[in-house]
Amino acid sequence: MVHFDFQISSGDSEDVDWSDEDEMCSLVSPVAYHVPVITPPTCELSSSGSKISDRFLEMGYPLKVVFRAIEEHGENDEEAILNAILTYLALETLPGEDNHVTSDPHLSDSASTYIEDLSDMNSILESQGQNKYFETMNLLEDMGFSYDEAFAAINRCGCETPIDELVEFIDAANMAKADDLQGLNDIEQLRYGKKQKLDRDERWTYSVKNMQLMIGFGVPNSGMKTVDREIPAAGKGPPYFYYENVAYTPKGVWENMSRFLYEIEPEFVDSMHFSAAARKRGYIHNLPIDGRFPLLPIPPFTIQEALPLTNKWWPKWDQRTKLNCILIRHGSAEDTKKIKEELDKSGPDPPEHVRKYVLEQCRRYNFVWVGKNKVAPLDPDEIEVIMGYSKYHTRGGGISTTARYQCLGNSFQVDTVAYHLSVLKKLFPNGIKVLSLFSGIGGAEVALHKLGIPLKFVVSVESSETCRNILQSWWEQSNQKGKLIHIFDVRDVTLGKLKELMDMTEGFDLVIGGSPCNNLAGRNRYTRDGLYGDQSSLFFDYFRILDLVKKITVYRAYA
DNA sequence: GTGATAATGACGGCGGGG
DNA sequence: CCCCGCCGTCATTATCAC
Secondary structure (H helix, E strand, C coil), X not given: CCCEEEECCCHHHCCCCXXXXXXXHCCXXXXXXXXXXXXXXXXXXXXXXXXXXXXXXXXXXXXXXXXXHHHHHCCCCHHHHHHHHHHHXXXXXXXXXXXXXXXXXXXXXXXXXXXXXXXXXXXXXXXXXXXXXXXXXXXXXXXXXXXXXXXXXXXXXXXXXXHHHHHHHHHHHHXXXXXXXXXXXXXXXXXXXXXXXXXXXXXXXXXXXHXXXXXXXXXXXXXXXXXXXXXXXXXXXXXXXXXXXXXXXXXXXXXXXXXXXCCCCCEEEEHHHCCCECCEEEEEECCCCXXXXXXXXXXXXXXXXXXXXXXXXXXCCCCCCCECCXXXXXXXXXXXXXXXXHHHHHCCCCCHHHHHHHHHHHHHHCCEEEECCEEECXXXXXXXXXXXXXXXXXXXXXXXXXXXXXXXXXXXXHHHHHHHHCCHHHHCCCCEEEEEECCCCCHHHHHHHHCCCCEEEEXXXXXXXXXXXXXXXXXXXXXXXXXXEEECCHHHXXXXXXXXXXXXXXXCCEEEEECCCCCCCCCCCCCCCCCCCCCHXXXXXXXXXXXXXXXXXXXXXXX
């Protein structure tokens, strides 16, 4: 979204000289218009705007192979990149994984669909003669202004406004912004103020600290002064977006995701600050952070408060007050049996080695005490409440117990997400239109609903029938006034489909979702392949769809 | 009895933090 | 250095639907 790259698409445009970007950028002509690109957005901090990925994508190479090759070899050595791509394709694998790339129709389709989408966008813009807006955008960007500065100026003043006046407007806005930044302390300057002057490592210094504390840009009662941050221009809404995934990934994954999601700094938050269970997650979003408030009532913060019946049987030497992360599987009956046998054998005061064994098992499987020397895994009902859903949210309607554990373990902690989304309440008092990707059991929807934000429109993309049924029945039971639309597959969410949907909804206010963590999660012993793994590479569909929504939003504003 | 689905047992390693 | 914790996957067995 950062760059609307300049490209002439009339008949004789095939021989455009791509090697000289600066020359190209100056070639603003009345017939020119811009083509959106899929490259990771580059902001002021990046050394160069990468368009090389587009070239390889246009040649038809699969999306994840292209990105992987560029990641391995940098953006400058074109020959090395091409060799790498050809090598990966010949081997049919990427380094560090053994899945077949060329036999994976999804990503290939995704890339080619995207390219088709771009051509489609070209013809839309061309046929409807919306060139004036892009001309002006071009001109302002060529003058060195960011996309967002140009967007704001044109939005406010209109695209027929003389350039001089637009420039004046931008300068005035920037002066006001600079004034606002006075008086911040060092850490806040690092986070919000002078960020754009710092290099990448320095920028991520705060995230490292963020990762350690796991309180993100603040949690309730943390005593942190909340000041609104400065989001890189390309990342700003509309629409707002909110992306989630596991905090602890193989190295470099969050940096990579942040690079795609407009260089926005992730916030890492442990849901232990919102509930009785730990849940370390990272969130990349462009929401304001000033004025957040928690859902009420505040849920129980300890195991003992959340599950009071366990108190009677809880031994003093088990000092846990917080549960570990809720996972998709529960501990086995066999393990709880062994624990009981060991404790029965050792009497009322078990020796150190027995305590250690029992505690280790309890921590590993999140067991709680339900009788004399008896531990048990959490029930699905209990998990529902701890995760912030109402009891029985996932129960019944043909859903097996195993499936309940599975989809609950994959879901948002509602109180945590609601805290981040709470700033939307005053922005959308009359309701919100949501594109919900990888919706699962509807954590985002439940959070917004609990915040009292009316759901005017929800387009939910979710591949699991079980999860779609759960969301649908919640929708029907929770007195919704709006409309819920289900889509099964992110691959079906093309430019054409999005245009159709956004004509119906008159745009989306929020694009929200967490893409699959299978290949990132620490629990995975077999296929922790990273962001390019079979499931986790669906991240690129999140980015693709978000980026298309941003482009269509701009287009609609000037259509 | 048979195929489908559900439940269960067995299975290391990486990265962060002290 | 050691410690802890992690939105999991695969193979097998048990149970279910017919």
